[in-house]
Amino acid sequence: MYISSLRIQNYRCFEDTRVEFESGVTVLIGENNSGKSSLLNALRLIFEGGGARSLELYDFYRGIPPSSSPPSISITATLSSTEGEDSPEELGTVATWLSEVGEGEWEAKLTYHYYLPDDQRDEFEEQVGDDPSEEEFWRAVERALPKYVSRIDAGQPGTEEPGYERVEPRDLSAFGVNSLDAIRNVEREMFSGRKPKLRSMLDTVLQEDADAKQELEEDASQLVDDLRERIDLDILFELAEETGAEDGGTPDIDGRLREKDFLKALRLVVDAGAGGTLPVTYNGLGYNNLLYISLVLAGLRTETVEEVGPENATVFPMLFIEEPEAHLHPALQFKLLKFIHERVQKEEGSQQVFATTHSTHITSATGLDSVVSLSKNQEGDITPSYPGRVFEHMEGGDGQESKAYVERFLDATKSTMLFARGVILVEGISEQILIPTLANACGHSLEDEHIAVVGVGGRTFKHFLPLFGGNLENRSPSLDRPVSCIVDADPARRQNGGQYKNCYPYQIDNQEDEFEYRQQSGVVQTLQQYENGNPNIQIFSGEKTLEYDLALANPGLESLVTRQCVHAEALQTLAEEGTAGESLQGKIDGDVSEALDGLEGTHQEAARFATYYLECIDGKGEHAQALNLNLREVDTDYDVPPYIRDAIAFACQ
Structure with missing residues (x-):
């Protein structure tokens, strides 16, 4: 059950x-x-x-x-x-x-x-x-x-x-509740108090061997007698007669040691190798947390009918863990939840574990079916959502394929989307690096507003959007938060029914007799199906790519040029004077050059700079890092491409 x-x-x-x-x-x-x-x-x-x-x-x-x-x-x-x-x-x-x-x-x-x-x-x-x-x-x-x-x-x-x-209350004695609070002192709970966890666990796993028990008690009786003989009772009780205490009977000492009394003498130690053993209190907080949790998990199935009888048995043990990530390294957080899952699945009988967390490493270690997300809706009411269930309701697609993909790639980075108030899904590393800085230029702090920027790759957006209600047959429980999808437009053209090849936006329709054109990529068109009828999701794309669109909006901004740009000096000259030298002209073919010459005025200047700028970027990731530093330090205002500005505003609503 x-x-x-x-x-x-x-x-x-x-x-x-x-x-x-x-x-x-x-x-x-x-x-x-x-x-x-x-x-x-x-x-x-x-x-x-x-x-x-x-x-x-x-x-x-x-x-x-x-x-x-x-x-x-x-x-x-x-x-x-x-x-x-x-x-x-x-x-x-x-x-x-x-x-x-x-x-x-x-x-x-x-x-x-x-x-x-x-x-x-x-x-x-x-x-x-x-x-x-x-x-x-x-x-x-x-x-x-x-x-x-x-x-x-x-x-x-x-x-x-x-x-x-x-x-x-006695009717509920079959339910065993074990709790690990968020603010906990595991050393105190293991060793102190009227019933410390270590002693109760040792007592539980102590094997009841009648012969061994009798032998131990005989040895213990002899030990008490030996100790008693070493005590000088005359010194201990020399004042008893003078005070009249002996009138009530002659004082003496006696005692008996049982197995459970010896448990009180046992101490938990850590084998430090060549350094010998150390008290466990010298262990780190994180490892003591893990040790304590392991003791609790081990005890979930020890008070069974076979062990303690039907009247005292715990039929349905439960474990409540608040913030299991406390004091734990990220790798240990992942390992802990993975272990708990495997342990519960292997155990016979019913048991249930509830954990609360703010850790993406914890959620990345568990399947989507185990996650329940609690959030406030627009009316301020707490509503639950179940990320693992939405894939059952996908229209015209294999929901299990998408679910498997999301679970496979729901690492600590992508798990942030489960916790955020709003999400910005992007295609690549450049957007991941630059969007937070561009948001600051728009007057938004993604960190303060709890917005996650997650890179998912152009063709894999569709797998993640059902989490937020995209492409579902009904409004099944989903993560109710705004999601902006920033996608490269990647205009393209093809000849004689062949493969589409990327082109520049100003080349669209300028040779209609030779080429068939596509102003936006197939990815954009596919994602628009997920956007239809869903207020949580919006698709945003510019004219070509983020780098091109940023340069198009800021053709004179020298800070766009980084050391990762080839012909950087020529690009700086182009930004300052509007003149493209021979080194730049060699970066584009005749069709692109002819299309550029057909543009007029400031539009031509902006498109020329954006084109050469994009062609000169060598290594998008390294360039994005350098560009990010430049934009953070730039003194003058610069223009954020409108589609980027709108995407940020939608996620931050």
């Missing part, structure tokens, strides 16, 4: 939100204050302590409109069957909670309520009156808070809340 959904009403940032989960591992992503931690707390209210924890005023959703009725909180968890893999113990746990039963499938519901009892409602209504202000309403709620009660009910919720069958 597994928790298949959670409906949260009037709790913290959730007005009424239903979140669905897959079995195994769920990775919750989203901006700060998007409800990730609150969702885990909602699960804890049901499964950890049976709803016994008291809530506070600010646990109520603050958007509840003032009224004469006291507010309430409701959280419903749906447990579902797992394709015939449920054990008899699991079925026995949920047997009386079933809300739906089908052929080989079932659902059970648990609902946590936090409410003001009926016999207290009249007093509340008298305090707030018929039309209370927001301040009066919440002040009355705060006064009534000590009278609020909580309970958990099972079965199908009815029209009255609460209702149906009540669940007692």
